[in-house]
Structure formats: structure tokens, C-alpha cells
Amino acid sequence: MSKPSRTDDEPQRLAALAETGILDTRAEADFDDIAALAADICDTPIAMVSMVDADRQWFKARVGWELEEGAREDSFCTHVVRDRQLLEIDDTVTDPRFAGNPANAEHGVRFYAGAPMLLQDGHATGTVCVMDRRPRQLTLQQRRALRSLARHAAAHLELRRYARTIGDTADRLRELDRLKDSFLASVSHELRTPLSSVRGYIEVLLDEDEATNDPETVRRFLAVMQRNADRLLRLIDDLLLVARLHETGLQLDMVEIDLAELAYQASLTSRPIAEHKRLSLTARTDHPVPTTGDPERLAQALNHLLFNAVKFTPAGGHVTIATTAEPQPTLTIADTGVGVPAEDLPHVFDRFHRSSTADHLAAQGAGLGLTIVKAIIEAHHGDITVASTPGQGTTVQLTLPATAPPPRDGPA
8 A cells, every 4th residue: 555655734734733623522513414415415325524633543523433543654644644635545456555445455455535634724634535435436425525625624623723822822911910919919018018118217217216326327228228228129130130041132241251150250159148147158060161142141040049048948958069161161059948839840930930838938029030041041042941859959951052261260
């Protein structure tokens, strides 16, 4: 028997078939009626509405046929899908293309005719076909009717496809609406908390009854106000950066850099916070790791990652930042923190996403840090991965392209 080649649009065709969601569904009256009409009009004992999948032929509706599916390579219908036109075989035994088809010997099929179900984008998902156990021919009117029934079946598939698309869109809109509400609540909290603190200290300093002439106390108040102002500034900078990412992308000032030196400097920046939480922070950055990048943006990414590691690691825990040049510039940040639940891992880089752990711990943050980090690394043609075990810790690894070693003045 002739083995048909795959269609010239096979990936797109299979994707379109999957979008209809028709495969392996229960019987439906609309398709059953199409099969029954095909058998009546063509005066055949067998009729089917057949879907041609990657390696099988599955029957959505069938008359006079017991099997629910069969191998694609043994299918008459796969020839129809490939050629996108009606195929009629007067006698499957004498036709050299189909003489060895198992349907001939196992089911006594001698006649076949099938019309393709073509979606609006031209992809053939399957056929409406009829078969008989004796050689014969269709009349001109029967061929027209078979094509018409195939178009009718394709229209039902299009309706299913659009319904699923609309449903997916509605689900996405609901998710976006949920994210918007979560974002507004989170950002409102992130803005209100430092502002309330700043306002409280200002009121104390302005209150003549409460004001103190102790310069050390005033400096301490001002230091708290400055930290809160810096927190507000970071949040606003993050929001503006995410907006720019959406509109114009990330602009980089690329130069030769040492990733190990950047990591070491980031560890110095985060060490006071770690010590305040009674954590140990270790930097294993003894050897140069040359690469090309925007040092300001990469430092921003590393600071976000280290801040997250420190934030979600309890007292007595440990945070490590390490770099290596082989097989390519790689930076790893590992902590012994609370970890990320498995259901949250696929979404850690989503904008405004906050894990259930962050909400449970009431940790500050608007859910933008990892989004920004991922955008920075991808803009450098790098890659970032996150692995985590709840209760044991999280490991973040990023890789960047290699380049010639840059000059380096001091140790990392």
C-alpha cells in the first residue's frame, strides 16, 4: 500500500486540530447527524467523521463501524488530509496504491470516498468519509453532498475552536484582573508603609512638646526617614523600569566586565542587611569571570537576587554567592531559606506575582524584582533558572555569554 507523506503544514495543522479540543471527546449529535447523512446520501453502510492526528485516525462519529480509532499510516483519510481534496477509490483491491490496506482484508472494505474538513486557515483536520464492501462510484450529486457535509463539519470545528479561544481569553482576562487587584493592594501597602513611617517621624520632630534637642536622636530619626525614602524610590524605579520594558524594551550600555567582581560588590552591599538578620553571607568569587554586560543593570539584578535570598532566610541561615567561568560565565545564589512552593515556581518571574510564602510572611515587595532580573538577564542573551525546596532553601543560577578577560585591579 502507498504510504502517504506528511502534510506540508503538519505542525500548524496539528496545532489547529489541538485548538479545536475535539480529540477523544464524547459523541455529539451534530457530528453523529453528519455521519448518518453521509451514509444515507451516498447509500453506503459505513460513514465516519474522522480526525487525523499525528499518528492515528480518530473517529468523532461513525455509522456501521465499531473501531474508535486506527493507525494513521493505514488510513485512507490521511491521503485526503495531505492533498486537501476529495479522494474516491472505486475498488481498494485493484487500486495499486491501496491494495495492501488492512481495511481490505480485515473489514472487507472495497470502496472509499472522503472529503477534507478544511478550517478557515486552510488546514485539513480530518475528513467526512464513506465506505462500502463492494466496488462502486459516487454520483456527481453525492460527491457534492459529501463535500458539503465536510464543510459543515469543519464549521462546527471552527465554532469549537473559537469558543475555546474566547474561553482562554476570558480566563486570561480574569487572571489579569486578579493580578491588577493584587498589584494595587500590594503597591498601596508598599507605598503606605514607608510613607506612614516618614510622616510619623516628621510629626515627632515638629511637635514642640515631643521634640528633642539631642542631635543623636534627630540623626537616628532622619536615618529611618532616609531608609524609608530609599525604599519608596526603589519601588518607583522598579515600576518605571517595568513600564519601559513593556513599551520600549531594556536599553543596555555593554562593556567588558568581571562577573566575579560584580558579585563581590553585591555581597558587600547586602552584608549589612544579612548581619542585621543574623545571617551569614559568603562570597566565593576568587577568580575572574570575564563577560560582556551592562554593569549597572547586572548589579541591579544581583542586588534584587541577594535581597530576596536574605529576605526569605530566617536567622541563623546561610546565603552563598558564587561565580565560575566554565563552561560559561555563571553565577549562583543559594540560601537556606523558606523556599518556594512547587505551585508558585512556574510563576516566579511573572509581573506582580507574589508567592503564597511571601504573603504568609507579610514580606515587603510588589512582585516585580524577579521580573526585572529575568528581563535584565535575557537582554544580555543569558539564562536564569530557579530551583527550590520548601523548608530547605532556594538556588538561583544565571549564565551569561563569555568574552575576552577584562582588566581587573583588585581581588574579588
